[in-house]
Amino acid sequence: MRLSAALSFISPVQTASNYRYLRINFNQHSKAKLTVGENAALSYVNNIIFKLGIYMAGTNLLTLLDDITVLLDDIATMSKVATKKTAGVLGDDLALNAQQVTGVAAERELPVVWAVAKGSFLNKAILVPAALLISVWLPWLITPLLMLGGLFLCFEGAEKVFAKFLPHDDKSESEGDKLDLVEYEKQKVKGAIRTDFILSAEIIVITLGTVAAATLINQALVLCVIAIIMTIGVYGLVAGIVKLDDAGLYLLNQSKLSANKFKEILGKGLLAAAPRLMQFLAFAGTVAMFLVGGGILVHGIKALHHIQIAVTNYGQTIVGTTGEVLVPLIFDGLLGVIAGLVVVLGHLAYLKIFKK
Template sequence: MAGATLFTLLDDISVLLDDVAILTKLAAKKTAGVLGDDLALNAQQVTGVKAVRELPVVWAVAKGSFKNKAILVPAALAISAWLPVLITPLMMIGGTYLVYEGMEKLAHRFLHSKEEDAKKHGELVQAVADEKIDLVAFEKDKIKGAIRTDFILSAEIIVLSLGVVDGRPFAQQALVLVAIAVGITVGVYGLVAGIVKMDDAGLHLAEKGGVQAALGRGLVYTAPWLMKFLSIAGTAAMFLVGGGILVHSIPVLAHWVEGVVPEGALGTVLSAAANAAVGMAVGAVVVAAVMLFKKMRGGGDAKAAH
């Protein structure tokens, strides 16, 4: 009997782990858009510090990310256990924030001149180069900002993953969320570390000569283009993922998209386009509302000052 119980337990565990692996893959696909933005944002957050301090800064942000997950995963499991009705609204909030952030990026790109961005970049470079600047305090500010960004994106990822495992046994939910939390933190910050040191590795190889020098020059040339690609891909993914969440969370929209989109590969492309269109529309509305609110509040402050 004990042997049979043991084998039954092992069989249950193997089935559980298989289900967890499948669900983790589904959750990873669901959160891929957020991961793309997470990677791009955090790679940008840790640039602007001196080269010898880049990896320590990445490690400091990664530790903060692990702490964020240690808060978010238990909170998500508690919501799933006691307030499952909140899962869909939280997913919609996360989706709305995603499309808002994506549209805000586009608005910033079109509403701010290149001169303003160049001036800000110049000030940052000057601050890092100035030996009088307290780099410890400077790094702490960079790290705090990156950890805040990570908390928001991690919350979105955990909520999206929770939506995938909604209704599953608690053990599966816990294992999937932990696997996603650990996997994305190690993966994202491992890649961030690689990206921020990519140009340094290229310069090192460029000094070797021959094939290594050519490879090094290629890395140096590729690094800024990789950053641009990640930024563009992350923004596009925001609209695709965020819009998809909103569409599938609102039955009227979901039925409308299903009704007008044909089946097959073309249908998949058109469905993604519809999700992105919904995401951009909602993002534009939210950005406009936020800008109006800020303008009204600023106007009120100005009047009060007079």
């Protein structure tokens, strides 16, 4: 009877909790005085229970590993989709950040890029948890915040245009002469990090929209993956772009040592292309500010979005597929220029009225 009572608990051994219950009950029965045969039987049962425990532990481990594999696969898939959707902003981010390094001394280019990259990582460390919290508690706040960022980009773009084409005050020129290189570098880094913050915010929001149906953990993991990939990719490319002239000079020197004509041609080509590329990126960075800023405003204001769609449809009827691609870009750019000019003029009026 005592043996059958102990064996009667084998049937519910299907989960880890039942296994623990069986072990405790079995130990209680094993404390009773048993015959030699009963002791042998109980030892046999104990061995079975032990093997069942190992089997269940192994099964649970395999199930856990399978769940982790599925989770990683989901994250990889969602990250791939999110990367495609943020590719446009990534191009603007690259142009803007490469443009921000122009004017910095050659030996300080990589330290400046590294400083901005660290600032970009810090931006994303702030933005990822903030975006998750806002999406859960205040989802309506995302669009207004993005629009403020878009207006700021338009303002910065218009300010660069004003600085390029409008005459400067003698006072501002004298202040610029007094500005030492260290302070100039700090201002460049701060400006680049500030711009990166807005572009990073847009990338994070686009990514968040892509994985909106996923669990909160998956959303957080995908956002982290995208943030890391984007930062390393953008600033790795920026570092390569700003050092093209050094690479050209190195190849040119190597060609003299080894009499290699190919290295000489490639080196001269890189040296000739580097300044033109930086000039183009400076121009492209300013254009990108208007495009991104205007695009954010269009998507944030429904009336503007409907106008853009109507204009795009009209352009498509005239020039076909080309109009479908170019018209939205032109619309976003013009809107960005107008918004930037309005903000700059408002800023100048504020300075004249309140800071006399």
